[in-house]
Amino acid sequence: MQWCDNDYFQKVGEDFVQWYYNQFDNTNRMELVNLYAEGATLTWEGTLFSGREAIAGKLTGMPFQQIKHIITDHDIQPTFDKSILVMVFGQLKADNDLPLAFHQVFMLKPLNGNWVCTNDVFRLGLHNIPVESQ
């Protein structure tokens, strides 16, 4: 498949989403770090983590024992630079906490024959409930 083929970047994005959250929930989160580029940037709930080492520290230092992500939907677009923009939204449940809405954006880029994540922005939905709906 070629880059300009809509199916191609959709498939890369969908495979990434499936792999990422399966890895996050079911295996060693340390392995997630391998998919980030060396100079990648993660913004987690408004806090910036620059570089793979800082991202590794954040991902593996989270305090819960168990987590499960349920993906509601995702949007996938190609960019002008032949990267892929992925926006995911869904719900997560950590340990015995109530489920929380979240949304997360990834930028995937082909580097040295592999797709790597260069940008990751994560936010919980709990900041974003309209006052009149609460």
Add this chain to the structure above:
Amino acid sequence: MQWCDNDYFQKVGEDFVQWYYNQFDNTNRMELVNLYAEGATLTWEGTLFSGREAIAGKLTGMPFQQIKHIITDHDIQPTFDKSILVMVFGQLKADNDLPLAFHQVFMLKPLNGNWVCTNDVFRLGLHNIPVESQ
């Protein structure tokens, strides 16, 4: 300011957010189209609009008379390709409807001396309310 200066891309992103939603709410939405690159992509609630003409049709064809966006927060990151990734979340109120949460992602790229939007993904938060919280 240089590209590598954190303040620079933060300022470009913040200026864009302020300008975009002010323009959306208070002036002719048709003018928004000028900030999109010719081959830009918009995904609006899961539906893809490719190119400036399609985006213009979507933005100006929305059925409400009045709209107001209230921005809760935004996250801004530089990308490897010297573009800027902006994730915005907040609430919007159209006409007399109840306010709704939304989140929106923009990719901004410098083209011919101007910052233009190459990617835009918009989602309302109403799909994403955890069942146990409803």
